[in-house]
Amino acid sequence: MPQIIILPHAEQCPEGAVIEAQVGETVLDAALRHGIEIEHACEKSCACTTCHVVIREGFDSLEESDELEDDMLDKAWGLEPQSRLSCQAVVADRDLVVEIPKYTINQVSEGH
Template identity: 50%
Template sequence: MPRVHVLPHPELCPDGQILEARRGTSLCESLLRSGIALEHACEMVAACATCHVYVREGGASLAPPDDEENDQLDHAWGLEAQSRLACCVKLRDTDLTVELPKHTRNLAREH
């Protein structure tokens, strides 16, 4: 089972977290199951970029982003080379270190 190390985020995960996830699940699903309230306004169909994350370690083990993900990433706040949409990242056997951005493209967070 891959482990996901989530770096501290002031609102969503103040102390950081390490979680074990099932291979083949999306990173977004794994974060949500672990109690990290990552935004996912489009219900994880790669149509909104609100689940944007930075994969700081382990990203080379992931499948590259497809055209649909790349198109949505263009709308993400704070886009970097390590940016991915958590709904598109399918976990493999390699551990990941993930950073959650300080902001999303949503003006208001849904609870």
């Protein structure tokens, strides 16, 4: 079973974390299942960028992003070549190292 190493993030995961992921689930679903509350304002429908992450290791193991995801990523804060929407990045058979960016462009946080 692959692991996802979440790098420390001041709000969502201050200590960082190492979590187990299932092949075929998204990075977002794995994180949520382990109590790491990555924002996802569009409820995982690839209609926003609040779940933007940067895949620091293991990027090549993910399927390529599609045109819709690429269009959304163009609007993400802090976009990098290894950026993905965590609701669309499906875990394969390799470990991943994931960084949650410091900011999102979300105007209203969930739960408010």
